[in-house]
Amino acid sequence: MDEEKENTSKWLSCEECSNWAIIYNFRDNRVNPFDPFDNHIINRGAKGEYSIQYECLQSDLCGGWADRLKGILSTYAFSLITNRKFVIKITKNCDLESILVPNKIDWKYDKSEKYQANETKVLSYRWNFNLNQVFRKEKNLFSEYKNVSLLIIKAGFMFSEPIAENVFLKSKVEKLGYNQSRFKIVYQFHNWYKELFQLNAEMQKKYEIFTKKIKPDGDTKLICAQIRMGDPGSQSELSKTVSLEFWNFIQNNFLINDNNSSRYVIYVTSDREEVKKEAKKFFTKNQVFYMDKSSDHVDLSSNCKNTANVILDFHVMQNCDIGIVSHSGFGILGLWNRPNPFENLFVYTNKNQSDLKKSYWNRRNMFFKKYTNLDDIFFT
Incomplete structure (x- = not known):
């Protein structure tokens, strides 16, 4: 096992993934998961809309529905903190939009692929639980990406949980109308799930x-x-x-x-x-x-x-x-x-x-x- 696979396996003990996950090759689109972050509020100007997208493509290891929800809701939490439009793109095996449709939040992805390579950044957090320590202490979120139109996150754990304990983000969380200690997925799950999702007409009837x-x-x-x-x-x-x-x-x-x-x-x-x-x-x-x-x-x-x-x-x-x-x-x-x-x-x-x-x-x-x-x- 080479060094990259060995390091990957240390943080792949996700609860929805079994042993087959360990041999998965993450070389494609992999970036340094310890990129610095900033709490910069994105200005939506002439360049258009700034977005943050949870992504699960055919070549990705995404985990089960629970792992995906952890990544989705954590990315949504980050969208609130960074004032970016929230997007979901799940096309692996089955396009999510064929089952769930937006409710109050329009999270549909842009099928025109209008972004150029230099306008996007892929953040492959996967199951790197060490990021919890990083996000707990970071003063800033995403400032170095302030000119990046589309941030893409691939993750299967609740990486947004440290926001509830980050003293530097307390004011920002409270301005959003939340008690910081309750800015955790457990307390927001029901409301956020309802804001994001509804079943399509056929599924809703069933x-x-x-x-x-x-x-x-x-x-x-x-x-x-x-x-x-x-x-x-x-x-x-x-x-x-x-x-x-x-x-x-x-x-x-x-x-x-x-x-x-x-x-x-x-x-x-x-x-x-x-x-x-x-x-x-x-x-x-x-x-x-x-x-x-x-x-x-x-x-x-x-x-x-x-x-x-x-x-x-x-x-x-x-x-x-x-x-x-x-x-x-x-x-x-x-x-x-x-x-x-x-x-x-x-x-x-x-x-x-x-x-x-x-x-x-x-x-x-x-x-x-x-x-x-x-x-x-x-x-x-």
Whole structure:
């Protein structure tokens, strides 16, 4: 392994990426991730609009839907700080615009490719978690790029989180109308997701029909179970008995001691189709729902319909009253996408979180942790 690949592998232990990520070649369009930044407010003058774009192209390693959302929302946070127009360009395997469309923020990318090479800058942050230390201390953001029309960011982690702790950016964040300590994705996820996205007309109709079926009235309590088994044969793969632990936890904590347990409806998402079917066999006295063909990893699948089902799965999770999820981005972000992100949220995780800091796939001594504060679990 040459030096570049070796250095890359140190920061590729992303939660949605498995071992195949380590051998990915990042030489194309790679730049120094430690470029200095500035809080300069961009002047939109004669040269036209200045933009910042989250990008995921066919040649990129982008991670799963959760990794992409982390990059998207972090780039959006940077667009607010730098006063640049926010753009999303995801065309890998499936153009995002065929599934989600802009809501309040017009994030569509320019298909005319009007920018010249010298008018763009690619910032390949990927999963370089060392950038958190850089952004926490930087006085400025993007000043050296003030004449660059289009900044392109490729990233799969929440690189905007340090803004909430950067004393030099406090005034700027507050001028935007935010409490700086809450300028974090967990607190802004639900609002930002709504500002950015709505399902296309066909998907929205499907969503409305489905949610009315699983939550027909105000008395229904929706329990959402998201179980990530991991890629077969990889370091991330969990024991096949893990799903049974989820079913028993739901049964023992919510159904057995409730005289009106029939009001609970169970919604299951997973990266394995058989796990969803297993839930239906286990919960014989409660309704169990799931989306068919929504188990694909969007970075590997070329089936746009299945990718749409994955995103629809995620969209549905904002209706959950109770969440029991794996320690993975899809489940955690899916439950964060609610007005109260920590309400009735349980994460299947390590008892000792320091084990995960050493290696994210070091899954042992697992239990269901009630997730009530951001620091309860290690999540990037």
